[in-house]
Structures are given as structure tokens and as C-alpha cells.
Amino acid sequence: MEGQGMRIRRLVNEFRLLPYDPTKAIGFLLCAALAYLILAPVLALLLDTVRVNLRDSATIGIPTGTFTTYFLRRTFLSRVSEVLFWKPFWRTLFVAGSVCGIAIPMGALFAWLVVRTDLPGSKLVSRLMVVPYMIPSWTFAVAWISVFKNRRIGGLAGMLETMGFVPPDWIAYGALPIIVCESLHVYPFAFLLFGNALRSMDSQLEESARVLGASSFAISRRIVLPLLKPALLSSFLLTFSRVLGSFGTPYILGSGVKYYLLPTALYNSYKVGSPGVAAVIACVTVLIGVSLVALDMFFVREYRRFITLGGKGAMVRRRPLGALTLPALFLTLISLCLTILIPLGTLVLTTFMHRPGLFTVENFTLDYWMGTSIPAMVGQKGFFFNPDILRSLKNSVWIAGSASLLCGFLGMLVGYIVVRLPKSRVAAYLRQVSFLPYLVPSIGFAAASLSFFAVPRGPIPSLYGSMFLLVLVMSLKYLPFASRSGITAMTQMGNEPEEAARVCGAGWLRRMGRIVLPLQKHALLTGILLPLISGMKEQSLVIMLATPGTELMTTQVLRFIDYGYTQLSNATVVGIVGIIFILTLSMERLTGANLASGFASRG
């Protein structure tokens, strides 16, 4: 019979055991911390849609802090709601849908070519196909603008302009370039998803159908297509949500002609000083994003049975292409050129020219890389000497570096807790909450964090304008990756080493430091390096948080574009891409993992 005394003794015992097994306590602390860092800002964002902010109170005359439906009405119902919200909303749906319509068939086609046919060089093609996804999405937009710009946006003339052709507005800006650039960036995603599905599809299924007399068409329709449904659905949902949260491309290609999508509409409202409306738009973005990813997760579970079908050593027979080999190769080469060579090549080329498009000897120069003064750009220097670029480089490395370290360790900790406390509410809660940032589109997450952490809360001072805010938000954004890999890694490590150490009297810290971490250094490295690479190319997340002095390379690119300093913006992009390539290659050497596919995996 448990009396009060028993219970108290139990508690005291547990307390005394804390240094040896603080798992539960740490678990609770983590839960509280994540609730504060992730859930609270999102809740605060919701609050911001109905509470009057000081900037708004100046213009609308309602005192700060009052609850009101003003912002909701203004965003959805007022006579300016068309411009503020509805047009960007429908346009976003249109653009995202079109991108899916292009990227998914493209990805599926190449996946089929690489996995199911005898396309020569398929291994190399497979590696190269993923590259467009590794470089930042707006890289294509920057290249596009350098080539197709016209006088709608000021600054240096575009390549075609200099060569004598003035591109019409609908080619240079707006829906078409946005859709094209996003598709080129995002199709590797579909490529990988379909590739995985095709790889796990046993050819024997098709072969037995053929033996039974089914036509090719029937086989495709009754066997292959249904088995590809999960891949199709997943790539649709995830592509859609990626386009939804993408800021850079619509900013570069749409702002000049007032073609706004949800992320740029959000940004505009915020910059103009209407934080209430910005909060409403952010909430809509978050809601859509969350539903899309939640839908995907739901269907993945639904379709799990599809994958197990191929579980026992699937045989994938490769179809001979025969006469189609050359055209297929040609198509592949064109696609690789379009998605890698041409965009990157254009960027690199423009950085060596005074006036992009003028192919004369005098026009080529090293000024934009090495120059100490550039006549056309007052006060600016070449890439390697430019204080703005160098400072943004330092900031990027510093912020992404700290964030990735924080993230990696936090992810490992979450993994540890989740696996050591199986079936507990703490574990389930941690799993869910650490995954939440993945559901929230970057720009929405940034808006939420900005408004939440901009004021002092209890012991925590205001983080507005500080680097720490950037580090914090970035590490939270990539926590899903790190905690996933942490959980997976810890699952594969049994209890025994730790228990043995405990029996020998080692405290928790000792065990972590001498046993767990060394065994997990592979996973820890992945958990750190993957966010590092993502952080170096991150833009949507930081655009709302960066301020002069805390500019990162990715936001510095936008500043240069705003001023019309084409060569400097392009040089910075080349710098970012270069760094990413180096980091990726070194990481693959260090961990032996195929990073590229790691990027495009669902987590």
C-alpha cells in the first residue's frame, strides 16, 4: 500500500539519481524550451493578427494593444484586400501549380531514364541531376535577371539589352520567369522521389503481368502508375509547399512589375509598416504550409504498404533504349545545361564584364573580383576587398556555424531523450514539436520569431537586431533534420554500453562525453554539417531578421540587386555556391554519405 511516505521517498530517490540518470529531467527541460522557442512564437503570431501594434496604431488611430478584427477585415474583405492579399494568394496557387506541372513530369521522366533504362552514364547523371537543388533557389532568378532585364528596373543593362534585344516585360519579369526558375530548381526533388519509388518497384511484377499477356499500356496503367502514386502525391505536396515559402525568386523577378506572391506580399506589408496585415498573411502561409506537409505525412503512412512490397531484394530490369538512346542522352544533356551550366555560367561570366553582353576584349575585367575601386559603383570594391561582402561572409559563417552547432547538439539530445524514454509522453511530445518548424514556411517562422523575441520576456532580453536571434531561429528551423538523424542514430545504438558504464559508476555527463557522443560522431557530424550547408544558402528565413551589420551573404545579394550592382550580386552568389560545393564535397568525404540525396529527402 503506497502511503505518502513511500511517495516522498520515491521522489527523493529519483532526485538523488539525477546525476546518473537525468534523462527525464532533461526531457522535461527540453520540452519546456521547445515549447517556448517554437510553439510560443507561432501562437504570438496568431495573437498579432488581432492585437494592434504600435506602428499600426499610428496610421489607423486605434490605441496600441487593443483587440480588434481590423486587420482580418482589411486583409480579406476591404477594398484593398485584392491588392494586399487575394491577388498574391491566387497567383501563388497558380505559380505553385504550374511549377508542379513542369517539375514533376520532368523529374519523373529523368528518374525513369536513370533507373529503368540503360541510359549510359546514369550514375553520373544521377549525381548531377541533384545539383540544381543544392544551389539556392534564387540563383536562377539572379541569372535570369542578368540576362533578360529591361528598363523597368533601373541599374546596369541586362545582357540581351546590351546585345541589342530588349526583352518584353512578360519575359523579363512576372509569372513566366518565376515558374521557369522555380521549376528548374525543384525538379530534382521529384527526380529523387520517383527514383526511389522506381528503384523499390520489383520488375518481376511487370514481367509476370507480361507473361500473363498484358499489354504495355495495361501494365503501365494497372501496375506501374498505381505504385507511383505515393511518389506523385508526395512530390506534389512538397513541391507546392516549397514554392509557397520561397521568397527570393518572386522578389527578384516579380517586384519590378508588381507581381507579388504571398511571401513578397508579406514582406511588403511588413516593410511598409503594417505589421498587423503582415501577421495575417504570415498566418495564412503557415496554415497552408502546415496542412500540405501534414497531408503528406498522413499519406506516407497510408502508403507505407506500397514500399514493403519491394522489400525483399527487388529486381530492377533495365529497358534497352535502342534507337532512343541518342535522343535521350541529348535531352539529358540539355536539361543539365539548362539547370546547371547556363545559370552558373551566366553568373560567372557577368562578373568579369563591365557591361554584360558586350563581348569585346576591353569589356572584360577583374575589377569586380579584385578591384579596389569601381567607377560605376560609387564606394564599392571588388569581391575580395569589398567590406560589405566580406562582413556578410563572416556573418554567414558565424551565424550558420553557431546555428548548426547548436542544432546538431540539440538534435542529438532530442534523439537521446526520445529513444531512452520510449513510449513516454515526453518522447512523443519532443518528436512532434521538434518537427514542427519543418511544417512552417520559413518566412512565416521568421515573422513569428521576430515579433515574439523583439520584446524582453522575463529573464530573456529583447533579441531584436541581434545575431543571436538569427542563430536561434536558424537552429530551430533545421532542428527537424538534426533530431530526425539524432533519433535514427540513437535507435541503432543499444543500451548496453551506457548501462555498463552506469554500473561502473559513471555519471550522465561522463557517459555522454565518453560513450554516446564518440559512438555517434558520424550522426552528430551529419546533424551539424547539413544545417551548416542549408544555413549558408538560407534566405527566406533571414530576410526579415537581418539588419545592417548582421547582413548575411544571401541578404547582401538582394541589397546589391536593389542598388542595381549586377556584377557584385552575381559575384556574391558565385561565392555562396562555391562555398556550398566545397562544404558538400568535404562532408561527403568525411561521412561517406551521398549528401545530395540527403537534401532532397523528406526531412
Added chain:
Amino acid sequence: MKGIGKKAYLFVGALLLLTLPLIAGGKQEAPKPETRKGEVPAGAGGQESFDLNALIQAAQKEGEVVAYFTSSRIKDVGTAFEKKYGIKVKGTKMGDPEQAERVIREVDSKNVLVDVIGFEDGALLEGKLIPEGYVVNWVPPDLAPLLSPEDRNPLVFLWQPRIFGYNFESYKAPPIKNLWQLNEPAWKGKILIRDPAQTPANLAFFANIATNPRLLEEAYRSYYGKPSGINEKDIGWEFLKRLFQNELIVMRSDEDVGDAVGAAGQKEAPIGFYTLTKQRDNKAKNLKLATMKGMVPFMGYALPTYALIVKSCPHPNAAKLLIHYILSEGHAPWTSRDMGAFSPNQKAAPHPDNEGTWTDWQKRLLRIDNKAALKLRQEVLDLWLEYGHKK
């Protein structure tokens, strides 16, 4: 995930409840900051005995000053200031909305990093920032007599005409003689301005048009030769509506407007609304910009840049010294090195290319009433969003 069940939700709910005080607690806006205390006395040209040397010494002890300005020339001013007094200036170019955001956030969170702002959004200034004590207006007492009274509160350190201009290669004479001409179909899609949604001063200009019905009526009569037929209450708004419907093209900066309008080799260049300073690049960039001389009832408006000290800033004395310097001699990078801008200091000599002194220009420009601008700004913005975005 299996095994979650009710208990988990209760648990999560309890945790959220725990975090509520943290959410709610921080949400209270900081209590109304006390206006003016201690070392930064505000004053619109008071007769206090002013000891410049003491100020210099106090400022030098502080060692540096942080400034956000709408103009990138603050860097040049800073270099000259450092040469004279040995105090480093950390100047950053920043737009109005961002400056306002930072100042408000920093003062509210009691973590002020900036000392001086060079700010153009007069409406927000007079409507919120000064009355609620976010910034303090300080006029150097020894220079106050050199400034006209309207320039002292809030303190203006720079006046720029923002005017309509044209390309003198395309047109031999100013093509626009009257404000109402801007609404005519001939100019549809051929007028460039800096995005009103991002430029509070432009919104203020439009708001002040709406509050000057008599000027508009006179202009109408002088151009069309007959009364407008629109009643006084609506004439301003009707003008704006027609203007916005005329497919104005927005650019990100006055510089972009100037470049697009002034580019050489155009047969029928558009006209633009930009700050006069953009014409200083006529030679360097081979632009063909000229002002719309003689336009009735005005060529544009007088754009003031205000200089204010942020409340509880880290270097108040250096801030005061910087303002003193800008008003007395430091305005050179804006006013004497290049054309297009004027110091309110009546002793300052204008640049020869300026087509007159500031007094001459004031006759050609509309002066902004900040209170009216603040009241009507939202309406103007909404009108712009509704009609100016019809594409």
C-alpha cells in the same frame, strides 16, 4: 505515433499554460516613456547659455556616435566629422520604415543602439515618435537664430526639392505646364515615381494635395479655362484618383527614376518625379535631366530631412555635436559638393547649379503639413492600392 492519447494532450496543454505568462507578460507595451530627462534637454532655440567647448569635450569622451540616415552621404559627413573632432561616426543608410521600426523596438526594449537619425517621414515623427518620446528634438542654441522658426521643430537639416522632371533631349521645353496635365491619356504609363507604398514622404505629398482644394481648382481653371465642376471637398481626391489611374510606373528609388527618365538616346522619354539631387549625375552618367520649370501650381514638394536624437541613446553628447556640425558646416557633402539640396542654415551658400536659392525654390514647391499627412496617409495609400495597381 502510437501511444499518445489523452494524457499527452493534457501534458502538452499544461506546458502551454506554463508558457502563457511568458507570452502575456512580455506583450505589455513598455509603459509610456517619460519625456525628456537629464542630459538631453529639448529646446527650440532656447536662450540657455551654450558652451560648445564643453560639448566637444563631453562628446570626445564618449568617443563615437551611431547614426541611421536616409542618405548614404552620411559616410562622407562622418569622415569629415572624425577628421575635425576625432570622434568616429558609424553611419548606415537606411530607409524610413526600417529606421522607425528599429528606433521603436530599441527604445521599447531599453536596448538603444543608435544615437542620431536622419529621417524623412515627418508625419510619423510628429504624430508618434516625438509625442511618445521615442526621439528628442534638439536645436543647437547658437545656431537656432540662423534657422527659420518652421525649420526648428522638428529640426530640419536638409531640404530637397522633389520635383517633376523631363528629358531635354526628347523635349525642347518642359512638356508639363500644369498639374492636371498629368491625368491626361497622353501621359498614361509615362510617369515614373518612387513607390508611394514604400515612400512615406510621397504619400504625405499626395495627402497634402487633397487638403489644398483651392490650389487645385485654380490650376484647373487656368489650364482648361473653365471651372472643374467638382466640389471643394472632393476635388483633391478626384485628382489623385485620376492620377493613380493613369498607370504610374513605380521604381525602387529616385536614382532609378532619374536614370530611366534621363537616359540618353530616347525619342519619347517618360517624365519622372524625383529629388533634384539626381540631376547632379547629368555629366557623370550622361543623363539629360531637366526640371519642369514653370509648372503650375507647383513643381513638386519640399522634402525635409529631419535630424533627431534617440531617447536614452548611448552617446548623447556626441549626438548633439554631430547635429551641430551638420547644421553649421557638415552639410557640405549634400549642399555644396553637389547640387540639388539646401541647408536651412541661412548663412549657407547654395550650389551654383541650383537654379536659385532656397527662398526661390520655396515659391515653386508645396510645403508638407505633417499633421494633415498623418491623418490622411492611410486613405491615400488605400486609394493608391486600389487604383494604382490595376495591372
